[in-house]
């Protein structure tokens with residue numbers, strides 16, 4: 632007997648821990664616009680993530696849109712086709728032109744060695760993604776940005792709680808954007824955030840997320856409504872206390888998969904986090920040509936057993952109708968991303984997933 636297994640299952644705290652917080656919100660009648668839970672959650676996040684300035688948002692996509700506005704990005708932005716569509720959509724919504732650059736075959740993050748060739752006089756920024764929570768080559772990207780006077784924005788939607796060689800990964804670039812969507816490693820149902828390097832930038836972001844209001848009568852920018860409500864902030868504060876345990880369980884599942892799949896020829900697990908602080912948000916495998924079946928046949932086979940893996944990221948963003956006409960979207964410009972998109976499969980990983988379920992997935996893949 633077994634239940635359907637999805638690629639992820641939202642992690643929730645015990646409801647009884649949330650009820651007193653809801654009671655507080657009901658009693659205070661402060662529902663949004665920077666209430667007490669909002670303040671507490673921002674402070675707690677800064678401490679937990681090892682960052683100085685954070686601004687909470689209603690979701691990660693509005694946060695991405697606002698990050699581009701905050702830095703006044705114009706013209707062309709170099710980005711990756713190997714991501715969730717919101718990454719590139721945020722450029723189109725700002726009237727910016729995405730310029731796609733291929734990815735590194737090891738990490739599937741944007742390949743810094745290919746960025747320079749894509750820089751034009753119109754280029755003003757690099758929008759990179761820490762795919763699956765694996766850190767981009769932040770030093771190489773920063774060197775290029777410094778050389779060409781470009782801004783760097785990280786879509787860190789997958790990278791909650793990830794550390795790199797010098798502390799929090801979120802301290803790199805000019806801004807980092809988080810998502811707390813239900814499917815992410817840390818969720819507030821819906822939610823997001825921008826990490827700013829200094830208080831002045833945070834202030835600008837905070838104005839922009841509240842219509843540009845500075846005070847009752849002063850509006851300094853054409854802002855948007857990106858505010859996180861007290862409901863989501865209270866939930867986030869509660870979730871934070873359960874995050875380390877959730878990651879520890881994910882790490883166990885990650886290790887089980889690596890053992891279970893280690894001798895299956897044609898199945899390659901993506902890079903091991905090693906000793907770095909990772910979040911084990913996803914478990915991507917590449918189904919290579921030497922495997923007995925194609926990726927899509929394996930995907931269907933798992934589905935027949937009610938195991939719903941996901942082809943993140945397929946199709947590539949550059950193949951969607953609003954992007955595929957761009958010169959940089961052509962397949963011969965993006966060979967590594969195209970190969971990865973045709974081979975990748977993200978296997979189920981979430982704290983409530985049982986060892987026997989992981990073993991069953993491994994067994995099915997090994998049997999082919």
Ligand SMILES: *Cc1c(COP(=O)(O)O)cnc(C)c1O
Pocket residue numbers: 690691692693714715717718760786788789809810811812822823
């Ligand atoms: C989820 C996700 C987003 C969008 O975040 P939302 O909170 O759902 O708006 C953006 N970029 C990437 C890479 C994502 O995975």
